[in-house]
Amino acid sequence: MNNYPNFSNQGYQIIKELGHNNIGGRVTYLAENIHTQKKVVIKQFQFAKLGATWAEYDAYSQEIEVLKSLQHPSIPQYLDSFQTTDGFCMIQEYINAESAGTFLMWQPQEIKQIAISILKILVYLQSQPQPVIHRDIKPENILIDEELNVYLVDFGFARMGGGEIAVSSVVKGTMGFMSPEQMFNRQLTTASDLYSLGATLICLLTGIKSGDIGNLIDANYRIIFRHLVPPLERGWINWLEKMVEPKPTDRYENAEVALAVLRLLDVNRLPKVRISQENLEFSSSKWGEKLIGIIWVSNPIPETILSGRWEVAAHVSDPPHTPYDHSWISFSPYKFEGNNVKCEITVDTSKLVKNEVYRREIFLHSNAVSEIETINIQVETRSLPKLEAESIFMFFFTRFVAAVFIFFSFNSLQFNTLFIWWAVISITVCALFNYINKAVKRAIIVGVLSIITVLTFIMIAIGVYIGDLLQLLFPAIIILVISYYLARLDLFILAETIKLITIPKNKIDRFFSETEQILIFLLAIGLEFSLVISFKIFFEVIPQLHCFTLGEILISAIVAIASLSITLIPLIYLLSKPLKITYKYRKYEPNLIKP
Structure with missing residues (x-):
């Protein structure tokens, strides 16, 4: 005679006990529906008898709520529930299968099939209007029948909803299978169940029992198991390691992503590097x-x-x-x-x-x-940039001399605005002309000669005499040639003074990038014209100082200082770069790593 409870008034006859959990106040029975003769599972919650707490009562209430909302062939269906004198019972569909933990000799291909099946269930759970997080995936909660059909059971710790699935006053789950965020009662995500599934698959792959999985977890909550897997079965070991990463953000985002990657893997073949x-x-x-x-x-x-x-x-x-x-x-x-x-x-x-x-x-x-x-x-590694003080002095001195020459040239022309703009344009065009390649130069020369030829024919056609035409063209050509070579001379002096600040001369790239070289080039030209403006203000104001008010003198001084600062400050900053590198090296030299 057995001591099983009598549930005949509720329509069920108990066949045998399947398991019990005294801590949780739960006993699980295999029973038969008296009316349909179908086998069912009865989970009896003995709240008053076994000293369970309201927390466990809430867990079973939660399980009923979750199961009522789910309809999936791999999740045992909720059928009924009723109250008893010392608690209540929940009735579920019976699955004739064993837990994954009872058989410890799984082949890699079988484990992959089990993983795919569970991931499909998780994809279904995570796709609900309120995503469901199981929170207790482990070998004992996975049932597998003889045809390798897989079922996920025990939704007592499951939670539904976005942020509501996370924080609770009590940490729930099984040690060794709980993700770190679950263990420390932090926000759960769709990647949390992936950690539990990964730990479960590691048990199946290595033959480790559920109670011993904790022995593989290091101080950083990482599961170390690679050494337990034979070399020829490591085709998916990195996939498993990603599943059990301690940080949720380092795992696959959700079950759908993990499933897509796993499908492509042949666990019996290894990659080649x-x-x-x-x-x-x-x-x-x-x-x-x-x-x-x-x-x-x-x-x-x-x-x-x-x-x-x-x-x-x-x-x-x-x-x-x-x-x-x-x-x-x-x-x-x-x-x-x-x-x-x-x-x-x-x-x-x-x-x-x-x-x-x-x-x-x-x-x-x-x-x-x-x-x-x-x-x-x-x-x-290379040597430090070498920049001598004399080189910098010569650079700025030469710019000063060039500015004096330009100033007196413009002064002799009474600083005609047209000549100033003509000088700026000439130097700019000449500088651009030096930077373009030979093919483009030839194209420009041919284009200019073609335009001159066409204009010549047009002027002849409209009745302009050749002598008059030469009188027009000859001065223009002379002016262009003189302007070009004066600009070339200025650029040549500038290029040579830039070389003065680098040693050796043919390795300027070791100190300045190409962009920095162009900036130095342009700033040096700007410095020349800034000096010219300052000279002009000086020669206009100083001889006739008594004719200007204090305000006018201050404005003239501010203009001169501003025009110089705009080019001089960036130029000094660029030229001091090698000095800063040398200072940095000397500062950190004692801590530098030796060969």
């Missing part, structure tokens, strides 16, 4: 710049996805570092997933000693057959 080069050489043009090298990582094996992460090998001269944080070598991306990935390796030479050669190794860890690929790196 192909890298574009096994040796990277960097050579800096100046100390302190950042150098970037490119490596393409590809995988030719179909139906597999290559995953990997970069690491710099330890070196006696380098400061201690983690696998993802090195003092002067960085990666973008540091971790990747894909079959044709562009990886940038960045070297920061501001952490290194000048005029040295550095050799390091970097490792590519992947889920391929060869788990680690080694790449050799060589970095050659």
Whole structure:
């Protein structure tokens, strides 16, 4: 004779006990519906008898609420509920299957099929108007029948809705399978159940029992299990590792995304790593710049996805570092997933000693057959920019002399506005003409000659005599030629004075970028005309100082200072760049990393 409760008045006959949880005040029975002879599951909540709390009572009320709203073939259907003298009972559809934890010899392909089935259920749950978070996915709550049909049960801890699914006064779930955000009672997301599913699949893949999964979790709440998986079964190990990332943002966003990636994987095949080069050489043009090298990582094996992460090998001269944080070598991306990935390796030479050669190794860890690929790196640093004080002095002195020459030339022409604009245009055109290539120059010359020829024929056609025409063209050509060569002379002096500030002369790129060189060029021309304006104000105001009011004198001084400052301050800033680099090097030299 058994001690099972009598539920015949409610229409059910108990067959046997399936399990019990004294802490939660729950006993689960297999029973039969007296009227239909169909087997059902009765979950009896013995609130008064087993010392359970209202929290457990609320859990079963929540489970009924959730199950009533769900209609899915892989979720046992809610049928009925009724009250008893010491609690209440919930009736569910009976599934003739065993829990995933009772059989510990699953094959990788079977585990993949189980994962796909559960992910399909989660996609359904997460697509509800109020998304459902199960919160207690573990091997014991997954039922699998002989035909590998998979069912998800026990929705006692489930929650519905966006932000409402997260915060509770009591942390609910099973240790080892709860995500860190669930364990610390923080906001849950659609990625929270993925962590629990990942931990469950790790148990199935490694043969670890549910109660021992905690032994694989490190201090950062990361599950370390790669060493327990045979090499030939690691085709999807990176997918699993992404499922159980401690940070929700590092996991797949939701079940739909995780399912899409998993479908493409062949868990019985491994990717193969192909890298574009096994040796990277960097050579800096100046100390302190950042150098970037490119490596393409590809995988030719179909139906597999290559995953990997970069690491710099330890070196006696380098400061201690983690696998993802090195003092002067960085990666973008540091971790990747894909079959044709562009990886940038960045070297920061501001952490290194000048005029040295550095050799390091970097490792590519992947889920391929060869788990680690080694790449050799060589970095050659350069000397500091060398800028002498005399060079800067000569640069500005020459600009001063050029400005004096221009001033007296304009002064002899009584500062005619037309001549000033003509000089500016001539220098600008000449500068642009020097920067364009030979083909464009030839095209411009041909175009100008064609225009002159056409104008000549037009003027002859309208009756202008050749002698008169030459009288018109000859002075114009003379003016153009003189203007061009005067502009060339000014630009030549400017170019030579710019060379004075760099040593050696043929390596200006080591100190200034192309943009900075153009800016220095333009600012130097601007400085000349600023000096000319200042000279003009000086020569107009000083001889006739008594004729001007104090206000007029101040305005003239402000105009002169402003015209000089507009070009002089940016020019000094650019020219002082090598000095700042030298100062920075001297400041950090004791802490720089040796080869």
